[in-house]
Amino acid sequence: NANNITLRSGDHLTREKFLPEITGPIISDGVFTESHESNRANALLAPLMFPFELIATGTGWNGTQSYAVVILVHDSERAAVENAARLADRLVNSNAQNGLPWAVAFPEIDLSVSANRLVAVFKGGEAGFLLHNTGAQILFVHEPG
Numbered sequence: 500n501a502n503n504i505t506l507r508s509g510d511h512l513t514r515e516k517f518l519p520e521i522t523g524p525i526i527s528d529g530v531f532t533e534s535h536e537s538n539r540a541n542a543l544l545a546p547l548m549f550p551f552e553l554i555a556t557g558t559g560w561n562g563t564q565s566y567a568v569v570i571l572v573h574d575s576e577r578a579a580v581e582n583a584a585r586l587a588d589r590l591v592n593s594n595a596q597n598g599l600p601w602a603v604a605f606p607e608i609d610l611s612v613s614a615n616r617l618v619a620v621f622k623g624g625e626a627g628f629l630l631h632n633t634g635a636q637i638l639f640v641h642e643p644g
Contacts, residue, residue, distance in 0.1 A: 503558050509551040509571070509641065517640045518542055542637050545592035548585050549578055550644035551617075558629075564622055567629040569639070571617040579617045583610050586619060589638050601638060605629075 510516070518539045553572040558565065573579040587610060590602040602608065606623035621629050629635050 503556075505556045507554050507556075509553055509644075512548075512554065512636060512639050512641055513550075513643055514547060514640060515643065517636065538637070541594055542640055544594065545589040546585055548582050548589070548639055548641035549573075550641050551578070551582060554639060558626070561622075565626045566623075567621045567626045569619045569621075571619075571639070573615045573617065576612065576615050579612045579615050582617050583612050586610060586617065586638065593637065595635075601635075 548571075551571040551573045555570040555572070556568070558567050560566070571579070571582060573582065590608060591600050593601060595601050595604050597604075604624055605621045605626055608622070609618075609620040611618050
């Protein structure tokens with residue numbers, strides 16, 4: 500029942516594109532901290548994701564709370580399982596804009612793997628706005644393929 504569905508290539512969130520090796524203040528969109536250096540430092544608090552082929556995102560309301568869903572499509576089930584572990588680590592060890600781990604920002608986060616897909620569902624709190632926040636993309640930044 501999610502709406503506002505967006506599909507993008509996994510290449511959109513590579514380290515090179517999302518965490519450029521330049522210095523100074525951030526003027527363009529796509530990152531959320533005060534400088535490129537601080538953005539990279541926050542992103543690297545936990546290992547980056549492994550490459551994935553496609554990212555699908557959406558938001559919705561289940562009658563009692565808002566939620567956001569992120570689906571990462573991989574080339575194999577093994578890659579999806581490996582990224583599930585990486586994402587769990589990133590949720591605990593990388594920070595949202597308020598400096599707290601992402602896992603603190605949401606009352607419930609469900610991660611599951613089905614075939615070559617990793618599905619992450621963020622429930623409650625500000626989940627409905629998670630994907631409208633470009634800073635949240637830092638969770639899904641991945642190493643080059």
